[in-house]
Amino acid sequence: xxxxxxxxxxxxxxxxxxxxxxxxxxxxxxxxxxxxxxxxxxxxxxxxxxxxxxxxxxxxxxxxxxxxxxxxxxxxxxxxxxxxxxxxxxxxxxxxxxxxxxxxxxxxxxxxxxxxxxxxxxxxxxxxxxxxxxxxxxxxxxxxxxxxxxxxxxxxxxxxxxxxxxxxxxxxxxxxxxxxxxxxxxxxxxxxxxxxxxxxxxxxxxxxxxxxxxxxxxxxxxxxxxxxxxxxxxxxxxxxxxxxxxxxxxxxxxxxxxxxxxxxxxxxxxxxxxxxxxxxxxxxxxxxxxxxxxxxxxxxxxxxxxxxxxxxxxxxxxxxxxxxxxxxxxxxxxxxxxxxxxxxxxxxxxxxxxxxxxxxxxxxxxxxxxxxxxxxxxxxxxxxxxxxxxxxxxxxxxxxxxxxxxxxxxxxxxxxxxxxxxxxxxxxx
Amino acid sequence: xxxxxxxxxxxxxxxxxxxxxxxxxxxxxxxxxxxxxxxxxxxxxxxxxxxxxxxxxxxxxxxxxxxxxxxxxxxxxxxxxxxxxxxxxxxxxxxxxxxxxxxxxxxxxxxxxxxxxxxxxxxxxxxxxxxxxxxxxxxxxxxxxxxx
Numbered sequence: 001x002x003x004x005x006x007x008x009x010x011x012x013x014x015x016x017x018x019x020x021x022x023x024x025x026x027x028x029x030x031x032x033x034x035x036x037x038x039x040x041x042x043x044x045x046x047x048x049x050x051x052x053x054x055x056x057x058x059x060x061x062x063x064x065x066x067x068x069x070x071x072x073x074x075x076x077x078x079x080x081x082x083x084x085x086x087x088x089x090x091x092x093x094x095x096x097x098x099x100x101x102x103x104x105x106x107x108x109x110x111x112x113x114x115x116x117x118x119x120x121x122x123x124x125x126x127x128x129x130x131x132x133x134x135x136x137x138x139x140x141x142x143x144x145x146x147x148x149x150x151x152x153x154x155x156x157x158x159x160x161x162x163x164x165x166x167x168x169x170x171x172x173x174x175x176x177x178x179x180x181x182x183x184x185x186x187x188x189x190x191x192x193x194x195x196x197x198x199x200x201x202x203x204x205x206x207x208x209x210x211x212x213x214x215x216x217x218x219x220x221x222x223x224x225x226x227x228x229x230x231x232x233x234x235x236x237x238x239x240x241x242x243x244x245x246x247x248x249x250x251x252x253x254x255x256x257x258x259x260x261x262x263x264x265x266x267x268x269x270x271x272x273x274x275x276x277x278x279x280x281x282x283x284x285x286x287x288x289x290x291x292x293x294x295x296x297x298x299x300x301x302x303x304x305x306x307x308x309x310x311x312x313x314x315x316x317x318x319x320x321x322x323x324x325x326x327x328x329x330x331x332x333x334x335x336x337x338x339x340x341x342x343x344x345x346x347x348x349x350x351x352x353x354x355x356x357x358x359x360x361x362x363x364x365x366x367x368x369x370x371x372x373x374x375x376x377x378x379x380x381x382x383x384x385x386x387x388x389x390x391x392x393x394x395x396x397x398x399x400x401x402x403x404x405x406x407x408x409x410x411x412x413x414x415x416x417x418x419x420x421x422x423x424x425x426x427x428x429x
Numbered sequence: 430x431x432x433x434x435x436x437x438x439x440x441x442x443x444x445x446x447x448x449x450x451x452x453x454x455x456x457x458x459x460x461x462x463x464x465x466x467x468x469x470x471x472x473x474x475x476x477x478x479x480x481x482x483x484x485x486x487x488x489x490x491x492x493x494x495x496x497x498x499x500x501x502x503x504x505x506x507x508x509x510x511x512x513x514x515x516x517x518x519x520x521x522x523x524x525x526x527x528x529x530x531x532x533x534x535x536x537x538x539x540x541x542x543x544x545x546x547x548x549x550x551x552x553x554x555x556x557x558x559x560x561x562x563x564x565x566x567x568x569x570x571x572x573x574x575x576x577x
Binding site for chain 1: 434439442443445448449450463464465466467468470490491492493494495497498534537
């Protein structure tokens with residue numbers, strides 16, 4: 001990558017935090033042991049994996065036995081969905097499962113596969129800002145609903161779902177699965193995009209399954225994790241040597257797991273540091289109170305931590321809407337991750353804007369990195385009720401820890417002329 | 430590994446030579462659909478002498494990805510000055526070759542450019558040509574008015 005690249009695609013992936021790299025390196029060089037080996041070389045690696053598991057448990061407020069490391073968040077989502085349904089199938093129970101229309105492909109595709117296999121599936125629609133309604137969830141739940149999977153925050157438009165309230169709703173509707181001790185439905189959330197910014201206490205949220213990824217939180221690629229609440233039915237989807245309590249066979253990615261542990265540790269440290277700093281401030285000013293109220297879906301520490309990112313993101317949105325005629329913000333103004341902006345510019349195609357910005361040294365994306373090579377318009381934007389043209393003319397800009405004022409100034413300088421030129425080329429000026 | 434787009438494709442996309450609306454075109458070809466994200470219009474000025482039809486001028490308007498813009502520009506380059514029968518022989522592979530290469534998923538953009546040119550020539554040959562053209566230009570005018 002060129003040194004001067006302005007990276008504004010943090011929802012696709014984040015750079016590795018140097019502190020994370022530092023703790024990973026020994027396990028790529030000297031401490032190469034297999035955690036399953038009983039000798040001291042192996043046990044050193046096993047110890048590191050367990051330490052990382054403790055860090056995740058502390059971050060999520062759960063016990064370490066409830067954490068399973070996987071090869072990616074996609075794999076964690078697959079395990080949550082297929083693993084739970086498979087286990088329940090073995091009990092001879094006919095399942096119904098619920099998700100939303102705007103989930104990441106890593107959730108939608110497993111649902112589609114299960115649907116093809118004869119499992120009853122409900123896809124909840126969303127409103128024009130990407131929010132799921134409580135009454136829709138309530139209406140969708142049936143006697144045989146075993147799983148509800150709702151993402152914490154959307155990867156394309158950043159819309160935050162009220163997971164805590166949905167958790168309560170599901171809890172109030174739980175019933176006993178006949179001839180078992182299981183209380184159905186179970187609640188899964190894909191929290192990949194939320195971990196940096198929102199409260200991840202699984203008990204406060206009331207979730208049974210929680211997916212997170214390493215590389216979206218300044219950790220390494222090739223590692224993810226699934227929180228599985230004790231007592232949740234689960235079958236493995238990968239078989240072999242029985243690692244991870246039999247739920248995920250395959251020799252552990254030790255360096256990756258260590259990196260993931262350090263990445264969440266850094267987020268936790270930052271949150272508690274800012275919590276301390278926040279508590280020394282007397283919240284006497286009415287306006288501060290108002291700001292706090294308007295951001296009540298974020299964790300306490302998270303609010304302060306993300307202030308800078310949010311300020312820059314707001315500057316970006318205001319600047320774009322002001323300087324580009326016909327620009328439209330997709331998603332919610334309020335229930336939104338602080339680092340996400342998503343626009344539609346009629347007459348300028350998304351991929352063309354990405355390529356043109358890349359020529360100027362700015363990295364952004366269309367809908368999502370994984371679907372950028374697909375010709376279909378974004379399923380998320382279509383679910384909001386956008387037209388196909390609006391969906392094809394969208395651009396996602398996502399900020400992160402490394403984003404500076406200059407980066408925003410640069411994209412605000414370059415994008416208007418790119419949109420103008422593309423509109424000239426398409427004849428829609 | 431080759432970059433996603435060739436240098437030539439990027440150059441064509443960032444500096445297309447033939448884009449723009451044409452005043453009083455002799456024919457218009459419109460192909461593509463918004464679901465796939467590409468809409469391409471090819472405009473022709475035709476020199477029609479003694480039954481020999483030559484593309485005197487050509488331009489395009491494309492709402493689409495970088496590849497769609499680049500292939501539109503290339504097809505205009507290749508067709509300009511050519512007689513209809515020669516222009517119809519321009520294969521999409523020729524368009525791709527001009528760009529060096531295209532990612533597999535973007536080959537359809539070169540095909541779209543070939544179809545766009547063909548559609549424009551067919552429009553010229555069609556008995557309804559003038560009528561169709563009238564609709565296009567009226568629609569554009571009304572679109573413009575609506576935008577103002």
